[in-house]
Amino acid sequence: xxxxxxxxxxxxxxxxxxxxxxxxxxxxxxxxxxxxxxxxxxxxxxxxxxxxxxxxxxxxxxxxxxxxxxxxxxxxxxxxxxxxxxxxxxxxxxxxxxxxxxxxxx
Amino acid sequence: xxxxxxxxxxxxxxxxxxxxxxxxxxxxxxxxxxxxxxxxxxxxxxxxxxxxxxxxxxxxxxxxxxxxxxxxxxxxxxxxxxxxxxxxxxxxxxxxxxxxxxxxxxxxxxxxxxxxxxx
Numbered sequence: 099x100x101x102x103x104x105x106x107x108x109x110x111x112x113x114x115x116x117x118x119x120x121x122x123x124x125x126x127x128x129x130x131x132x133x134x135x136x137x138x139x140x141x142x143x144x145x146x147x148x149x150x151x152x153x154x155x156x157x158x159x160x161x162x163x164x165x166x167x168x169x170x171x172x173x174x175x176x177x178x179x180x181x182x183x184x185x186x187x188x189x190x191x192x193x194x195x196x197x198x199x200x201x202x203x204x
Numbered sequence: 205x206x207x208x209x210x211x212x213x214x215x216x217x218x219x220x221x222x223x224x225x226x227x228x229x230x231x232x233x234x235x236x237x238x239x240x241x242x243x244x245x246x247x248x249x250x251x252x253x254x255x256x257x258x259x260x261x262x263x264x265x266x267x268x269x270x271x272x273x274x275x276x277x278x279x280x281x282x283x284x285x286x287x288x289x290x291x292x293x294x295x296x297x298x299x300x301x302x303x304x305x306x307x308x309x310x311x312x313x314x315x316x317x318x319x320x321x322x323x
Contacts, residue, residue, distance in 0.1 A: 099265070099266070113296050132309040134249075134309075136249075140315075141299055141313035141314065141315055141316060142249065142299075142310075142313055143313075144309065144310070144311060147304070147308075147309050151304060185248065187249075187310070189308055189309050191250040192251070192254075192263060192265070192308075193239075193251040193254070194251065195248060195249040195250065195251065196248075197248050197251070
């Protein structure tokens, strides 16, 4: 089974900051990684698929990159509506989520 | 508009069974793989089960294999999750999700149904 190690577990940022979240897979996942945003009491929302492809409606301040085992997700110019938890998902071999990152306002 | 509506959650005693349902609309249900994903209170997301378009292939993580069974009725555009031998650690919100395509990401999600396993 593929394990996904996501860091950091929590992140504190000011409005306008750039933040970065990383996910490391236990093996090469061939760029088959997606990123989700989840707000309290709501279902997850797909933001990015296949490492860096923005889903329709995802603001351009969100971005993703990586290859092999190592991937990152960034938000430039954090806005108040971005306060949420974020999860990576590998879908190269079955499906595994990272542990999540809670983004809070400083 | 894609809609996924879960039902069937509730309070159940350890060792008992429960069956969840998901009613799908807004797309051709029989064309897509479907899945269940759960989230324990204050915890992260965990994939629970996936089923192929015809229902002939199913996939589970080790944590639920042998206890949970995913199934579908394409004529009714409905997805199911039969959960047996429930444990306290199965307490979670269970989300119905539609895959984007075979073996791909989860593109759409329902709002979830809460299952509480407690005596």
